[in-house]
Every structure is written in C-alpha cells, then in structure tokens.
Amino acid sequence: MKDKKEITREVNRKKIIQAAENVFANYGFKGATTEKIAKQAGLPKANLHYYFNTKTILYREVLEGILEEWMVAAQTFDKYDEPKIALTRYIEAKMNFSRIRADASKVWANEVIQGAVSVSKFLETTLKEWLENRVKVINDWIAGGKIEAVDPYVLFYMIWSMTQHYADFERQIAILNHGKHYNDDEFQQKTEQVVHLILKSVGLS
Numbered sequence: 001m002k003d004k005k006e007i008t009r010e011v012n013r014k015k016i017i018q019a020a021e022n023v024f025a026n027y028g029f030k031g032a033t034t035e036k037i038a039k040q041a042g043l044p045k046a047n048l049h050y051y052f053n054t055k056t057i058l059y060r061e062v063l064e065g066i067l068e069e070w071m072v073a074a075q076t077f078d079k080y081d082e083p084k085i086a087l088t089r090y091i092e093a094k095m096n097f098s099r100i101r102a103d104a105s106k107v108w109a110n111e112v113i114q115g116a117v118s119v120s121k122f123l124e125t126t127l128k129e130w131l132e133n134r135v136k137v138i139n140d141w142i143a144g145g146k147i148e149a150v151d152p153y154v155l156f157y158m159i160w161s162m163t164q165h166y167a168d169f170e171r172q173i174a175i176l177n178h179g180k181h182y183n184d185d186e187f188q189q190k191t192e193q194v195v196h197l198i199l200k201s202v203g204l205s
Contacts, residue, residue, distance in 0.1 A: 013051055015041040020062050025103035028110055029059055029118075056118075063111060063119050066104045067127065073097060077134050083141045084204045088195050091159060095191040098167035105167035131156065148203035155202065162194050 019040035023032045034055050038045040052058035073093035080086040098105055111119055131153075138152035166173065166187075174181045182190065199205065 009051075012041075012043060012047060015043060016048055016051055016058070017062060017065065020058050021101075021103040021107055024059060024062060025106040025110070029055075029114075032059075034058070060118055062104070062107060064122070066101075066108050067119070067122055069097065069101070069104075070094075071126075071130055074130070074134060077137050083147050083202070084199060086137075087159075087199060087202075087204070091163060091195045091198055092191060094159065094163035095166065095187075095194060098163055098165075099187055102167035102170050105164050106170075109164065109168045150202050155198075158201070159198060162198065166190070 016037065020032075020037045023037045023040055027036070032055065034048050035045055037055075037058070038048040041048065048058075052061065074090055076086045076089035076093070080089065108119075111117075116123055134156065135152040138147075138150070138155060141147045142149050170181070177186075
C-alpha cells in the first residue's frame with residue numbers, strides 16, 4: 001500500500017505534467033516557463049523544480065509520455081488477428097486521444113515541426129522499431145488476402161494525419177463548426193466516419 005507521501009508525489013507529478021502539456025501546447029518550448037507551468041498546476045515553483053530540475057527535463061518527460069500512450073493504443077495489432085477489428089480499435093483509440101489529450105498532440109506536432117530535436121532519438125529507435133513491427137503485420141495481412149495491397153507506411157501516415165488533425169487543428173475545426181467544439185455525439189459520428197474511410201481504403205467494409 002502506498003503511503004501518504006508517495007500518493008502526494010504521484011498527484012503532484014500528474015498535475016505538473018498536465019499543466020506542462022497545456023503550457024507547451026500554447027507557448028511552445030521557448031515561450032513556456034516553469035513559472036507559467038507551476039501556476040497552471042496550482043503549485044509553488046519550488047515544488048515543480050523538486051520533481052523536475054529543469055524545463056528541458058519536464059519537456060522530455062511530456063514527450064516520452066505522449067509517445068508511450070500512442071504505442072499503447074497500437075497494442076490492438078498484437079491483440080487482434082483480424083484487420084478490421086485491429087484497425088478499428090486503433091483508429092478509435094487515436095481519435096479518443098485527440099479528443100481528451102488535444103494539448104499533448106499539439107506539443108508533439110510542434111516539436112516535430114521545429115525539427116524534432118528533442119525526440120530524434122525516440123523517432124530513430126523506439127518509434128521506428130514500433131512502426132517496422134506493425135508494417136510487418138500489415139504486409140502479412142496483404143499476403144494473406146485479408147486486405148487490399150497498400151503501402152503500410154502510407155496507411156499509418158494517413159491514420160495519424162486524419163486522427164491527430166482533430167487535436168492539432170482543434171481551433172480551426174471549431175470555427176468551421178459554427179464556433180463550437182463537437183459534443184460527444186458529434187465526435188462519435190466523426191470517429192465512425194474516419195474508421196469507415198480508412199477501412200474502405202484497404203477493402204474492408
């Protein structure tokens with residue numbers, strides 16, 4: 001059983017990371033300050049530095065957390081042999097992430113746009129290995145006649161762009177939706193449409 005101090009540490013770390021996602025998303029790495037993040041988290045600045053010595057360390061922690069969650073979403077490729085189920089679950093998870101973790105997606109997009117300096121190692125190792133394993137799954141499906149022939153990389157890039165668009169361009173979408181964010185029912189409809197379009201592109205109804 002966790003003691004009170006351990007629980008407090010976990011709660012504070014979570015508050016800081018959530019606040020950091022929001023501040024990094026809105027101000028970028030250069031514009032973000034630990035003071036802004038601490039204020040957003042409702043904690044003294046000294047408390048933030050107790051958990052994260054520098055802004056750079058905190059920034060990398062945020063980025064690593066985002067990548068880890070995205071990879072967890074892709075475990076559907078390990079759980080399900082049927083492409084329709086695996087792809088559907090993956091796309092739904094990615095759409096849900098964009099809905100509830102829009103700031104996190106924006107942080108990642110901004111980092112990559114700026115040259116991916118802080119995540120180059122992740123891209124070259126962890127993400128590359130992860131993608132190669134999933135590409136093999138797609139190619140096996142194609143060889144087995146389960147889906148139509150498609151470039152697996154293009155398929156993944158399409159999924160990423162279509163799902164993450166709802167987070168990275170959240171404001172644009174709201175403006176085009178008469179100035180309102182999608183409610184739960186509307187977002188579910190968009191999710192179903194994205195799933196349908198992607199499945200159809202590989203010959204699945």
